[in-house]
Structures are given as C-alpha cells and as structure tokens.
Amino acid sequence: MAAPKSCVQCGKCLEVCPLFKVTGREELTPRAKFFLESICSGEGSGEGLSAKDFKSLASLCLSCGRCEKNCPQHMSGPELVSDLRAKSKGFTQSCWDLWLRSPGLLWPMAAALSKFSPEILPEPFGSARKRMQALFSKSLEPWAELVPQAKFEERKVILFRGCVGRYARKDWTAKAERLMDGMGLIRAESGEFSCCGSSYGSAGLLERQSSARAKNIKVWKDADFPLLITFCATCLKGLKEYSLDDFAGDEELFAKWQECLTPLSSLLLDAEVTLFDNAPAQVAYHKPCHASESDTDQRLVEIIAGDRLRPVQDGLCCGFGGIMQLGAPELSKEVGEYSLEQLTKSLELSGQILSGCSACVIQLASLVKDEYFAAHWLDILKLSLIK
Structure with a gap:
C-alpha cells in the first residue's frame, strides 16, 4: 500500500x-x-x-x-x-443544501424579490441581488447563426441541462435541443436528471452528492446508454468525476459513461457560421477553471468570433466558488472583480465576454459594467435561424 x-x-x-x-x-x-x-x-x-x-x-x-x-x-x-x-456541517451548508434541492421554487422567488429590492443594498445582499438578476437575464441580442454540418444516423442522445439550464435559462436548453436536432441526433426519452453533484461535493454534502450521482446514472441507464450532451463546463467536470464506486465496481459501465460524456460545442466545430450586422467589434473569452484541457467551448468561440476575439487569458477565476457565495461572498466578489478587470482591459471601451460555464456567466454578469455583456456562447445564437 x-x-x-x-x-x-x-x-x-x-x-x-x-x-x-x-x-x-x-x-x-x-x-x-x-x-x-x-x-x-x-x-x-x-x-x-x-x-x-x-x-x-x-x-x-x-x-x-x-x-x-x-x-x-x-x-x-x-x-x-x-x-x-x-x-x-453548519447553517451555511443547510442553506446551500436547500438552495440546490428546491431550485424550481426558490430560484424564481428570489429573482422576483430582487426586482423589488432597493438598488443599493449592503453586502452580501447587494451581490446576491445582482446574481439573481443575472441568473434569469436574457438581455443579450443574438448576433450569430450556426448551421451544424455533422450528421448522425440513429444516434440517441440525452441532454444534461444542468440546474441553470433546467430552472433558469430554459432558452439555453431550447437552443441546445435545436442544434442537436439539426445534426440528426435522436433525443432519448428519459426521466429528469438531478444536479451533477459538483456543488454538493465542494460544499461537503457528500450524501447528497452520492444520491444525485445515483439518480443520474439510473436515468442514463434507463434511457439505454445514450450520448450525454452538456453545455456547462462545470456540469461536465462534475459528471466526469463520478467514480467506479458510483457504478458498483462495474468497470465496463463506468468506461461507457466516460465515453458518452460529450460537450455540445465539440459537435459544432465544423458548423457553418453566419454573423449578423450587430456582431460586436470585440469579444473576450473567459476560460472556466473547470474547463477541460481541450476546451471545445473556447475553440467554438474562436471559430465564431474570428479576429474579433481578443487573446484568451489563462489563470483567471470568476470567483463564484459555490458555497463561497454564502460563506465568504466578499472574497468571491473580490476575485470576480479582478478577473473582470483583466478581461475588459482587452476590450477597450465595450465588448462581450463569453464563457461555457453557467456559474462563470452568472458571476461575471452580476459584476460587469453597463458597457459590457457577459454571456454563455449559446446566448449569441439566434434561435429562429438554427436549422
């Protein structure tokens, strides 16, 4: 040993x-x-x-x-x-547990309350108000069209929407599904996934994490082992971290799970791209901490934005930090503001910051100034033109 x-x-x-x-x-x-x-x-x-x-x-x-x-x-x-x-475990974890277990009820309620709260609030309430508004924000005007070129015959897939895609940004889910349909992928009928488990794990809520993993594996097995498509880097990271123990020691099933995990962006790298007149002059890409080394989200943004994309900076963390939002929000905000400052330096007076992680988008969008936008790369795609 x-x-x-x-x-x-x-x-x-x-x-x-x-x-x-x-x-x-x-x-x-x-x-x-x-x-x-x-x-x-x-x-x-x-x-x-x-x-x-x-x-x-x-x-x-x-x-x-x-x-x-x-x-x-x-x-x-x-x-x-x-x-x-x-x-x-303490009160902070209990609150975080409740927040993750009841997103269908608590998230819309908190977002609605944020609209009626004062513009200026003491911390951590001020940051929380901005994050809730960013969670449901859809203010970015789309400026690109993607027509997938890759085609699949009779390949069943299932979309892992993640908590944000399921409860807040349903437009992301709609666009992802349209893109999948455009590639001829067959959406498998399935039950509802749970949280990927990443946020539970980092918060020390290990029993919740284990339960979420077991449910997700069952949904995937019941759907007859389809490709598992994701559009959030942190969700993908959370799903990749499932262990052999989560599959009761079944090495073949565990290997199949790992092989089926597929970022949506990896299927779009040869898509036909059309930009509209409202395309921004400059775009920055925020590389999530949890992005894989290949980071196909970055590669896709590079293809779409072309010479509009400023040099990508490695080593910047958005500062979201999961339960840090409750445990130490001032530190979370300080890290986020530093990263945002570095990203906007390359954008001169205005521009857009894109990312492939739900948490990064929420954090940056809650801190960004009015002349900038922070968004998921799905936000820039015009839904009606996705074929």
Whole structure:
C-alpha cells in the first residue's frame, strides 16, 4: 500500500491559487490549509481540529482545482476542504443544501424579490441581488447563426441541462435541443436528471452528492446508454468525476459513461457560421477553471468570433466558488472583480465576454459594467435561424 501523500510546503499552489493572487493572503492558500490540517489532526499537536478551525478552513476555498494540477504530489485543496466541510456541517451548508434541492421554487422567488429590492443594498445582499438578476437575464441580442454540418444516423442522445439550464435559462436548453436536432441526433426519452453533484461535493454534502450521482446514472441507464450532451463546463467536470464506486465496481459501465460524456460545442466545430450586422467589434473569452484541457467551448468561440476575439487569458477565476457565495461572498466578489478587470482591459471601451460555464456567466454578469455583456456562447445564437 502506498504511503499517504503529505504536503511538502513547496508553495507551487501559491502560483495558481486565485485567492492568493488577488488578496496576497497566504492563510487562504492550499498550503496553509494542508499545514493547519496536519498540525491539528494529530500529526503535530496531538489535538483534534476545533469546530471553529474547521469552519474557517471550509469557507475559504473557491474549489477551482488549480492547485492539484500544479502540485508535484497532485494534492487537492478542494478535496481537503470538502472533507473538512463534511465534518463540520453548519447553517451555511443547510442553506446551500436547500438552495440546490428546491431550485424550481426558490430560484424564481428570489429573482422576483430582487426586482423589488432597493438598488443599493449592503453586502452580501447587494451581490446576491445582482446574481439573481443575472441568473434569469436574457438581455443579450443574438448576433450569430450556426448551421451544424455533422450528421448522425440513429444516434440517441440525452441532454444534461444542468440546474441553470433546467430552472433558469430554459432558452439555453431550447437552443441546445435545436442544434442537436439539426445534426440528426435522436433525443432519448428519459426521466429528469438531478444536479451533477459538483456543488454538493465542494460544499461537503457528500450524501447528497452520492444520491444525485445515483439518480443520474439510473436515468442514463434507463434511457439505454445514450450520448450525454452538456453545455456547462462545470456540469461536465462534475459528471466526469463520478467514480467506479458510483457504478458498483462495474468497470465496463463506468468506461461507457466516460465515453458518452460529450460537450455540445465539440459537435459544432465544423458548423457553418453566419454573423449578423450587430456582431460586436470585440469579444473576450473567459476560460472556466473547470474547463477541460481541450476546451471545445473556447475553440467554438474562436471559430465564431474570428479576429474579433481578443487573446484568451489563462489563470483567471470568476470567483463564484459555490458555497463561497454564502460563506465568504466578499472574497468571491473580490476575485470576480479582478478577473473582470483583466478581461475588459482587452476590450477597450465595450465588448462581450463569453464563457461555457453557467456559474462563470452568472458571476461575471452580476459584476460587469453597463458597457459590457457577459454571456454563455449559446446566448449569441439566434434561435429562429438554427436549422
């Protein structure tokens, strides 16, 4: 049996941690968390970590995952924090759990209330008001048409809409389905998926995560193992993280699940593109923390925008952070504002910021200034012209 990994305090995580980049506070870094965990878990002090320490650690991570990719030992700050949160559940997690379990009721209600709330509110209520308005916002005027060229015969697919696509941005779902129809894909009849499980996992709500995964696997199996199409980078990441244990050790079924996970953008890279007169002069692309290395969303935006696209900047985190919206909203906002500042620098006086992650779109749209727009790449497509 391999020896358990331990942090060697090399500091490689500091190079990529968005919280450290923006605040300069080393106590927010994965290195600090691993160090505190080691001395408080019995390895150093012989004393258990207090509930206060657990909560302090658990509330200060954006779960971007960049540290694991840069760590020589591939240690994951988000995994540590998820475990800490699971061991120190409190009121914040109860609220987050309720928010994720009742989106059909709570999300529209919160959005409606935000319309009648004062323009200026103290934090964290001011940011929450803007995020709710961004969650349901559809103010961007479409400026492109995509006509898919790839054709599939008798290939069954199922669309994983994600929570945002199911409960808030149903126009994204409608456009995705029209694009799938244009490729000849056959939409399989199925039950309703649950949350991908990513937000549950980062919040330490591991039982909820396990239940969501089990439901999603059952829906997929009942639909006779179709391609599983996604249009959200975080949903895709969450679905890819399902483990062999989630499939009761069935290696063949687990491998088939991984093979079926398909970003919608990957099927559109050879689509015929038409731009309308209202196309913006400049476009920026925000690369989500959870995007895959290939990031076909970025490639699709590059194809659509052409020379309108400014150089893509790696290493920017939108700051959404899931439960951080409740646990430390001021830090979430600070990271988001920094990233937005970097993105808008390349757009001069106006422009649009596109992304392929629902959470990134919501966060950036809630912070962006009036002369800019932040949107999903599906927003720029004119639905009536999708063939």
